[in-house]
Amino acid sequence: MNNKTAANEYGWNLYSSYTQLPEVFFARVKPEPVRSPKLVVFNTALAKEMGLNADALRGETDAAVFAGNALPEGADPIAQSYAGHQFGHFTMLGDGRALLLGEQMTPDGRRLDVQLKRSGKTPSSRRDDGRAHLAPMLREYLISEAMHALGIPTTRSLAVAATGEAVYRQKAETGAVLTRVASSHIRVGTFQFAAQWGDAAKLKALADYTIARHMPDAAGAANPYGALLKEVIRRQAALVAQWQCAGFIHGVMNTDNVTISGETIDYGPCAFMDAYDPATVFSSIDREGRYAYGNQPRIAGWNLARFAETLLPLLHEDESKATAIAQEAVNAFPVIYRDKWLEGMRRKLGLAGAQPDDEVLISDLLEMMNAVRADYTNTFRALTLGTDEETEAASHAAFASWRARWQARWRTQGTSAAALHKRMRAANPSVIPRNHRVEEALSAATDGDYSPFYSLMNALADPYAYTKEQEALAEKPPSAQGYQTFCGT
Numbered sequence: 001m002n003n004k005t006a007a008n009e010y011g012w013n014l015y016s017s018y019t020q021l022p023e024v025f026f027a028r029v030k031p032e033p034v035r036s037p038k039l040v041v042f043n044t045a046l047a048k049e050m051g052l053n054a055d056a057l058r059g060e061t062d063a064a065v066f067a068g069n070a071l072p073e074g075a076d077p078i079a080q081s082y083a084g085h086q087f088g089h090f091t092m093l094g095d096g097r098a099l100l101l102g103e104q105m106t107p108d109g110r111r112l113d114v115q116l117k118r119s120g121k122t123p124s125s126r127r128d129d130g131r132a133h134l135a136p137m138l139r140e141y142l143i144s145e146a147m148h149a150l151g152i153p154t155t156r157s158l159a160v161a162a163t164g165e166a167v168y169r170q171k172a173e174t175g176a177v178l179t180r181v182a183s184s185h186i187r188v189g190t191f192q193f194a195a196q197w198g199d200a201a202k203l204k205a206l207a208d209y210t211i212a213r214h215m216p217d218a219a220g221a222a223n224p225y226g227a228l229l230k231e232v233i234r235r236q237a238a239l240v241a242q243w244q245c246a247g248f249i250h251g252v253m254n255t256d257n258v259t260i261s262g263e264t265i266d267y268g269p270c271a272f273m274d275a276y277d278p279a280t281v282f283s284s285i286d287r288e289g290r291y292a293y294g295n296q297p298r299i300a301g302w303n304l305a306r307f308a309e310t311l312l313p314l315l316h317e318d319e320s321k322a323t324a325i326a327q328e329a330v331n332a333f334p335v336i337y338r339d340k341w342l343e344g345m346r347r348k349l350g351l352a353g354a355q356p357d358d359e360v361l362i363s364d365l366l367e368m369m370n371a372v373r374a375d376y377t378n379t380f381r382a383l384t385l386g387t388d389e390e391t392e393a394a395s396h397a398a399f400a401s402w403r404a405r406w407q408a409r410w411r412t413q414g415t416s417a418a419a420l421h422k423r424m425r426a427a428n429p430s431v432i433p434r435n436h437r438v439e440e441a442l443s444a445a446t447d448g449d450y451s452p453f454y455s456l457m458n459a460l461a462d463p464y465a466y467t468k469e470q471e472a473l474a475e476k477p478p479s480a481q482g483y484q485t486f487c488g489t
Contacts, residue, residue: 010062011052014074014102014114018184021209022202025190026078031068031099032120032130034175036164039063040134040450041141043158046181050158051107066161067177068099068119075101079122083196084189084256085306087290092197093189093256094124097132100185111213113185114158117178133173134162135442136486138453140178140267142441146433146460147264152242153235154264155182174446183263186210188307189256195310207314214261225314229329233304235262237333240300241340245348246432247273247376249293251283251485258303269485272432274476275373276366282435282485297341301333347427348380349406350420352413361405368396375476377432384424385466386417429463431470435485436477 019026039062047054064070071077079095098117105111118132141157148154163175194203211218211228218227239262243250250257251269259265269283278294291299308326316322345362346354369379374392382391393399410420441453459473
C-alpha cells in the first residue's frame with residue numbers, strides 16, 4: 001500500500017519548501033509499511049485548525065496514512081540531517097526515527113510541518129529499528145497537548161496509529177506511530193550540522209531559509225543574522241521561563257532538542273514536578289543531573305552559545321567582531337530569562353507591575369516550599385483558591401510572615417481579594433499531567449482501555465477551569481520517590 005496517495009478530499013494541502021535547501025540537509029526516504037494500521041487517537045480540534053477534513057480522517061485509508069502505509073497528497077517524505085550536543089558531547093545525529101512528510105498550508109496562512117515519528121528506519125538510524133511502542137507515543141500526544149492547553153509553545157500531536165506489529169524492547173510491545181505537527185523542525189543541531197559538515201554557502205542557505213520562514217522582519221535588519229540570533233535567544237528565554245513557572249522538566253535538553261521557532265520539542269523523559277526541589281530529575285539517563293529542573297535556564301544559555309558559534313561566519317567577516325556580536329547576544333540571555341521568569345511568577349502571585357522586593361518575595365516562597373517539600377502546583381493552586389492554610393508550605397515557620405508580606409504587596413495595587421484570585425486563576429493551572437495519572441492512563445490504554453486516557457485528556461484540555469473533575473486529578477501522588485521517565489527508544 002506504500003506509495004499510494006490519499007485523496008485531497010481530506011483537506012491535505014502539503015508543500016515541501018525544505019527540499020529547496022541543498023540536499024546535504026535531508027535524505028528522501030519513504031515510511032516502512034506496517035502490517036495492520038489502526039487509528040487509536042485523533043486530534044479533531046488540531047485537524048480543523050490545519051484545514052483538514054476531521055470527519056473524513058477516521059477510516060482505514062486514514063489509519064494507513066498516519067501509520068505510514070500511504071502518503072497524503074503532496075507529501076515528499078524526507079529525513080532531516082542535524083547534529084547536536086548530547087549531554088555535552090557533540091555527535092552526528094539526524095532523523096533516525098522520523099520522516100517529515102511536508103508542510104501543511106493552513107486556512108489562516110500558517111505553514112506547519114507534518115512529521116511521522118517512529119515510521120521506520122532511515123539513513124541516520126544506525127542500529128535503531130526506527131520504531132516505538134504505543135505508550136511513549138501516547139505519552140507525547142498527551143503531554144504535548146497539555147502543554148498547548150497551558151499556553152506553552154510546543155509541537156503538537158495530530159494522531160497515534162497502532163501498527164499491528166510487535167516492537168521488542170525488554171519485552172514485546174504494541175508498535176505505534178505518532179503524527180507530530182510543528183512550526184518547523186529546524187533545530188540548533190541543524191545549524192551545528194551545517195557549520196560542521198557544510199560550507200559557508202550551505203550555512204547561509206539554511207540561515208536565509210530560517211529567517212524567511214520564522215523571522216521575516218530580520219531580513220530587513222542591518223545584520224540579518226545577528227537579528228536571527230537575538231530572536232532565537234529571546235524565544236528560548238521566554239520558553240524556558242514558562243517551563244520553570246509551570247514546574248516542567250524537559251529531561252533531555254540536548255542541542256538537537258532546541259527549536260529555532262521557540263517550541264518545546266521531544267517529550268521523551270519529560271515530567272512535571274510534584275514536590276518543589278530545584279534538583280529534581282526524572283530521566284533515567286540523566287545520572288548527573290545535568291538537566292535537573294534548576295539547571296534548565298543555565299543549560300538553555302549554554303545551548304544558545306553553541307547556536308551563536310555556528311553563526312560566526314555570517315555575523316561579520318572579521319572574526320573578532322563576529323565573536324563580539326555573538327557574545328553580546330548570548331550575554332543578554334540571562335537578563336531576558338530573568339525578566340520573563342519574574343513576569344510569570346508575578347502573574348502566579350497575582351502581582352501587577354513591578355516592585356523592587358518582588359524577586360525576594362518570590363524566592364522566599366520557593367525556599368519555604370523546598371524546605372518542606374511542598375507540592376509546586378498545589379501551593380499556587382491553594383493560594384489562588386484562598387485555601388493556602390491547607391498547603392504544606394503553611395507548615396513552615398515563616399509562612400505566616402510571608403503571607404502578610406504578600407498580602408501587603410498586592411493590596412498596594414488597589415486590587416480586591418476577588419479580583420486577585422481571578423487574576424491568579426489565569427496563571428495557575430488547577431491540574432497538570434501528574435506523573436502517576438499519566439502512568440495510570442498509559443497502562444490502561446496499552447491494555448486496550450482508553451477511557452482513563454480520554455478522561456485525563458479532557459481534564460487537561462482546560463487546565464485553568466478549576467472544575468470538580470479536576471479536583472481529584474490535582475491530588476499529589478502518595479509517593480513520588482523513585483519515579484523515572486525514559487526516552488521510549
